Amino acid sequence: MTFSEFKTSLTQDTPPTQLSPELQALWYDGKGDWRQSHEIAQEKNTPNYCWIHAYLHRKEGDQLNANYWYQRAGRKMPKATLEQEWESIVQELL
Secondary structure, three states, X not given: OOHHHHHHHOOOOOOOOOOXXXXXXXXXXXXXXXXXXXXXXXXXXXXXXXXXXXXXXXXXXXXXXXXXXXXXXXXXXXXXXXXXXXXXXXXXXX
């Protein structure tokens, strides 16, 4: 799946079946469902899950919690916009 196809899939009611759980979390966030995205992101503590979890808390405005999860992911909080970070995560995980 390309990034363009991923973005187009946001017009659907459910995520494409071939998406990994991490991409499903980002799909739900792209649909504006922060809660469902967060539910998925907190299921595991792998670097990618932690990165998504960090991004979601940054989006929420909880910088302290976001920093904790960025550290768990082995990353630093980016200076990019939230939209740019979302796109970067999606593209890296595709």
